[in-house]
Amino acid sequence: MKKILVLNGPNLNLLGTREPEQYGRDTLADVERLCQEAGAKHGVxxxxxxxxxxxxxxxWIHEAGREVAAGHMLGVVMNPGAYTHTSIALHDAIKGASVPLIELHISNVHAREEFRHHSYISPAARGIIVGLGVKGYVLAIAALVP
Known part of the structure; x- marks a missing residue:
């Protein structure tokens, strides 16, 4: 069975308690359960x-690139958190590892502070899902399934 790696970046371990007006009340465990259910539905x-x-x-992105190259992995769903706006290194890792990646944000980053409007990840991503809450993870998983 092929695999999809779901990566969550900084502060996403605080889901459910951190700014629930922005991110909702679902915890990281809830998100992971939702992802597992989506994977089961798609047979991954x-x-x-x-x-x-x-x-x-x-x-982890480098590891995923090797797994994709070996035919064991379909790609990565990643919520890079604040690294979205600061990390050229993550951009370079995604490009260098040649890993299909869907960038995901729970909140609509374009409706928030100006500094959140730019993503270093987007140019390296296959697709981007923003502002659809935790349901975006389900859509991102579906986007990687052939």
Whole structure:
């Protein structure tokens, strides 16, 4: 069974308690359960990981690139959190690993503060889903399934 890696970046471990007016009340565990259900529906294995550390996320993207190249993985769904707006290194990792990646944001970043309007990830992503809440994860998983 092919796999999709779901990566959540900094502060997403605080889902459910951090700014619920922006991100809702679903916890990271709720999101991961939703992703597992979506994977089961599409017949793919879902692996969920979260880190607050940029280098760890980069290592996981490199690993995913190797798995995609070996034919074991379809791609990555990633909510890069605030690294969206700051990390050229994540952009370079996605491009360098040649990994199909869907960039995902729970909130509509374009309706928020100006500094959130720019993404270093988007130019390297296959697609982008923003502002649809945690249901965006389900759509992102579906987007990677052939």
């Amino acid at each position: 294995e879902i692996e969920c990981r979260q880190s607050n550390h940029e280098g760890v996320l980069i290592d």
